[in-house]
Amino acid sequence: MKKYLLILILATINHLSFADDGSRLWLKYDLIKNVQQREQFSKHTKFISVSNFKNEIISKASDELKTGIEGLLGKKASIILEAKNQTGGIILEVSNHQTLTQNLADGSFAIFAKGGNIVISSKTEVGVLYGSFELLRKIQTLQSLTNISIISSPKIKIRMLNHWDNANGTVERGYAGSSIWKWNELPFRIDPRYIAYARANASIGINATSINNVNASSRFLTAEYLEKIKAVADVLRPYGIKVFISVNFRSPRTLGGLKTSDPLDPEVHKWWNEKTKEIHQYIPDFGGYLVKANSEGEPGPQDYGRTHADGANMLAEAMKPFSGIVIWRAFVYNADPNGDRFKEGFEQFKPLDGKFDPKVIVQVKNGPIDFMPREPFHPMFGGFSNTPLAMEFQITQEYLGQSTHLTYLAPMFKECLDTDTYAKGKGSEVSKVIDGSLYNNQNSLMAGVANTGSDANWCGHPFNQANWYAFGRLAWDYTLSSEQIAKEWIGMTLTNDEKSKMQINDIMQKSLPTYISYTYPLGLHHMMGEGHHYGPEPWLSKAGRLDWTSVYYHRADSVGLGFDRTGKLSNALNLYSKQINDSWGNPDKCNLNYLLWFHHIPWNKKLSTGNTLWEELCYRYYNGVNQVKDLQEKWETVENQIDSETFQSVKGRLKIQEKEAIWWRDACVLYFKEYTKMPIPSSLTPPNRTLEDVKKITEIYHLR
Template identity: 65%
Template structure:
């Protein structure tokens, strides 16, 4: 018995995306006609139908996506049918089959056996079939040979985006327009972009989304908003995505009318249990709670003399009997002018290792300060064998030029995940901590702070899409390289031409090191404009907290520059394993990219590069500006070889970047020169403006 299963509504929605101009809205799911005619003919000939042996909604989504992709890539529409196992004829077909092949490690894994005569995608679950379908489409988009066998399984269980979106439509640290969630329209109107968003996430294996800001409003826990969130969850579910909610710890008081939010108070605990039951009436597969507590003014258990574990375990208790988890952020720090923010999270959480409920995961930023362009890995990743630690990366470019600077973040993610913590001896990488293989964590999580907004291309800068893509691919498999991901994304998004692909991939791989050179060379950090975090402000000495200033971190003075964490200013280096301490303890042997994270050195100190600290620092600032100019020239050489709208978009942003690279260079040189009293290295030209001139540029951002 055979019947068509391609739903009319889904077809119409998919084609609505295909018919749009190439404004970036399709992301990397661009199923344009394959230019290689021989390859296109082979694909068209090999796959004339898609056969389903499972009738779940997610399996139907997988089949629909395959049909949609084949139609776009070959120009010919395959037939989509369901069939009993006994009816199967795999010739000239892609068969989606439920089963557990050898080598598939979990329910979301899959096996693809492909040939020119037909292909079978087998998985233990419909989610696995969906991921297998997208993996097969990716191989077609990148024109892989049709004869292959491929088995794959995700290394991390929960792979999620964290949205810092607010109920009023704004996005904290969002640089691509307003929120994609239309709270004033929900639940009565479902924006078609929700489906495009779900498709994009599923295509790279992302299976979770916390939909609101970690600086949370209790409003999201009201019945009114739970109805809205339910509508979003219903759209996400067929794409294998669970919805999470960021909660305000004071909600029992603000919503429940209680006198306290003390996590050990019986009435408070009862309120959270009742609220959790209510949420599950709307969203039976609710993913769980994400919590920012006792951080930057947010309420938390410490307000009542309790610990982070007390607060997290209370919420875990409320989730007992459900599949959901509690993700508790470790981004906490005190305002101590004599302290070191580098140590705060470790000091607060280390004594609690082993005291958290098994439903609790502690979410740790990749570095110890705050998403700096290049940070040493967070010391917590080497010291928590009893508590599952989630990785929190930032996809949105808060400290990376927002949406005007070209910075592909794949190398940052890869470098962090591949770094050895020595937690269990050599080979104990951050990635192996996060995926649970090192400490046998029962639950594993990798999260990315999203920059998906209402801009047509979702991310503002066209290459911002590559950071979303790279995060998803590495959350699925952290052993992939940033370079192969860059090549893959370029082929799927910009061009199939080998020359263009090679040049764009090279530009992507160079973009982040270039940004670091003209902003934070030699391990300088946290010198951006106050509040808005855009542009340079190394002179910032007064703020709402001492650790929100720049001078707190760079410690520039006549005797030198840098934050000594080897014991003189702070003993933070001792938080790492001895092998890591050895790697960063000696300025003559360490990677200079981390130099000023751990050392305060005289301006005339001679580095292993042969240059003094001053000359090396200034040389890097000037090299960074020159490298942006080189990026411009090489991008301009691609005119006519890339979609014009995308080409012009990036060209304009690179012009802004070049101007602002000069701003960073001049501001930092002119400011630090006041302490070093030294001239520029030979061959470098003096800026044609003064320190007051560049300070005036920064003041513009604070005008009312």
């Protein structure tokens, strides 16, 4: 009996040792199973030559290579000072090698074969670190190192995660547990996850983080918290990551005891100048300020009759003696029942184009409303020639199923980045606006609202990790395809089995169109549950303000559906170029993905698909549900190649996703049916519940 009990215990331990909780993200240096492949890689990784052991960043690079090689290849990797006549190793060098031209951006690196060794070369230490992670990525994804030749340069200067983390440990729009920042423990205890966080970001080229919520508390500017932030900055610095702080514009009053926070008041100027100097005493390489002002109740310069430029330039003046910058968010809108929130940011900022200090960069969301599953690109990207604009994507899935729906976001990011604004004629893609090349701007920035939390796997849904990874890769090089990024992530995180990689990549590429199909087809938007932003609530007609309701956006009536932005209800389409107007302005030519963004379409109008609007809407909602079932079937085929814990986690969430896709379908089809007075197409099975039944589900969510 004892013998069998011992066998059972050992079997259990063995099973647990292989369970993957996702905490290592994509930096899994597990032993490569194929012996021949290990031997091939071992030929190139016999040692690591480091010219400067004392440099912190180079030390991190060599340590990462050592850890990676030992894990992946199952052999000791020695770190030596000089290669001398040895071959078959990796040489790390900081130099102006001929392959690295003067035009390449900071952090650029080259990896090449030379004299029987692989050289990772950069003009900067952080470039060597990035190159080391790139080499490990090649090994993790089983790519040959023979005659390797790579030159890689970041296209965006500042590649940043925006954390919406609060001092009390909560995370606004966080779906993976509490904040990773343990403010109650800092600065005396450094959580090991800070180092894991830094490694993960450096591996994909992220070099900046704003550490707290844009709905900021002045508390983060106190000496107590600056000491805590310093401790985090000290951990991130050796990985090439600078810290930014989101600030509350009212801080001179709440912290300094001033009677005003007017940006033109000399005492306010003085307060910010002194506070900025104080911050640099704690954090010499402080990245700068991130500001949300006069938006959704946050204080700002308009409280004193001043402009966004007045506020931003005041902070830029305080930053003049230092290298940091000011990031001013353009997410602003007025509570105007007769207006169109689509236009607010453009109209408030357009008169200020060219009036911002060179140290200011204006951060613009990818779309004009608020991180919807699919939005047309923000018109500001095509209309500002004298102000550097930063891109703000949302990695956390506020409107995309949060932590239960599998939704790979690289195609969404790419759709925006690759769209031509025609701002200077054909070839004026959004990506060229934000990288600074279109208007020769010196500063460039791409920010992603982080999806990290205290959950063991960091991001809630296992596939949400892929969105963090994809954001970093695209911020480094927006020309990468969503397919290539997915294949990298799958190989580093899930499996290198080719057949399984193809299936999983197919799941990832289809996931966003699937989600849009059962939630927001044909350009519908902003119909989610109030407050929690989870699940459908297309009937929402009362909220704190009209533009927080669903009916404000879909405009359903007995005639048709959609928000007319061609001039009858709003002239928002005129904020775009003539070429965009010609494309999106004609309902018969408009991309169906954007149709209801710009047009109020009659229910019985025939679309390019041959179906009426009502028929097409129904078919898309029903197809979305069927597509989730297809994702489930595909996932079942990879079970033998995926860690069991990860497999079961995704399998369970896909079941939830199917149930909630049906919820979305039934809610929207039954609700809009009341306006159309038309039957659901005969080829589709009508929902087996009433609209009132569905509304009761939503009422339960409001009790959360």
